[in-house]
Amino acid sequence: MRQDLPLFPPAASTGAHQVDAITYVWLVVAAVFSLLIAGLILYFMSRYRRRSEDAVGAPTEGHLVLEIVWTAIPLALTLGMFAWGARVFFFIYRPPSNAVEYFAVGKQWMWKFQHPEGNREINELHVPLGQPIKMIMTSEDVIHSFYVPAFRMKQDVLPGRYTTTWFKADRAGTFHLFCAEYCGTEHSRMIGSVVVMEPTDYEAWLSGAQPGQSIVASGAQLFESLACNTCHRPGAGMAARGPRLEGLFGRQVVLADGRSLIANEDYIRESIVAPAAKVVAGYQPIMPTFQGQVTEEQLVQLVAYVKSLAGTPGEGTPAVAEGATRAGTPAVAPGATAPTTPPAHPAVNPAPQGR
Numbered sequence: 001m002r003q004d005l006p007l008f009p010p011a012a013s014t015g016a017h018q019v020d021a022i023t024y025v026w027l028v029v030a031a032v033f034s035l036l037i038a039g040l041i042l043y044f045m046s047r048y049r050r051r052s053e054d055a056v057g058a059p060t061e062g063h064l065v066l067e068i069v070w071t072a073i074p075l076a077l078t079l080g081m082f083a084w085g086a087r088v089f090f091f092i093y094r095p096p097s098n099a100v101e102y103f104a105v106g107k108q109w110m111w112k113f114q115h116p117e118g119n120r121e122i123n124e125l126h127v128p129l130g131q132p133i134k135m136i137m138t139s140e141d142v143i144h145s146f147y148v149p150a151f152r153m154k155q156d157v158l159p160g161r162y163t164t165t166w167f168k169a170d171r172a173g174t175f176h177l178f179c180a181e182y183c184g185t186e187h188s189r190m191i192g193s194v195v196v197m198e199p200t201d202y203e204a205w206l207s208g209a210q211p212g213q214s215i216v217a218s219g220a221q222l223f224e225s226l227a228c229n230t231c232h233r234p235g236a237g238m239a240a241r242g243p244r245l246e247g248l249f250g251r252q253v254v255l256a257d258g259r260s261l262i263a264n265e266d267y268i269r270e271s272i273v274a275p276a277a278k279v280v281a282g283y284q285p286i287m288p289t290f291q292g293q294v295t296e297e298q299l300v301q302l303v304a305y306v307k308s309l310a311g312t313p314g315e316g317t318p319a320v321a322e323g324a325t326r327a328g329t330p331a332v333a334p335g336a337t338a339p340t341t342p343p344a345h346p347a348v349n350p351a352p353q354g355r
């Protein structure tokens, strides 16, 4: 029976064990206090019941030690609950720096995934065991929610922006994936599975499933076919009509209206679909929107490509973290106020594509 109706879903990630531990401990604490209080109520009801018509209780002046004890113990418990809960919260919401980035696009009514190697899947996500994986997610239409009970992980997936979550699976197997946000008629069928594989099996699956190019290579191809390179990577002797993108990710950008921001995935995505929203200082708002011309999956590829562009040495742009080719988590140079319009070095640019 337990197989058919488990009290808890399987726990298959490092985060799941942390969430379970805190849940179990506080269930026990709550049970102990509930029993203690209910027991005392029953005991006092009997002990101090009215024994005769004219009995009057003796006044009490209080009990200092007792009052300190019943204040200090719950205070310590609740502060402990806060500290432990905060620790688990930070663990869940801070992906480790070596997390590999996978992309998810929610759509009525399916989940579409892209691996860094370029493999794509629908309603099934294969991942290697023991590897921290950061999900970067967006929606094509309405709000969905990426929910894997075995990982104790649930994150809303919103149209028009990226949300992230992460997990490190520590048990091989196939686990349920749900959409946990009511998103229309077939919401309940927007389900799938996460398949956790031994790293060697995963490598075999990757190479056997879909040969092809990496997500960054797809982005590079789009970058040229959409002619992004003509403005963002001008050839020798040509004026740069758009800011250069090398080393952009994670860097501070000063905008034409004086605001500044750190270039993250949302900023890059917005700059493609709504270029006029945040124009870089020193440039004209001449870029056309690509809204409707690129799918969310292609946007993800373009974002991955721009993220992969390291600063060209000698340009004073902060270097992208070493070994970040797969993980793609460039370090932000502390206090970097690098110019957003680095001097052009046409010599290192590829020749303009014939157009």
Ligand code: CUA
Binding pocket: 106, 107, 108, 109, 143, 144, 145, 179, 180, 181, 182, 183, 184, 187, 188, 190
């Ligand atoms: Cu998507 Cu519910």
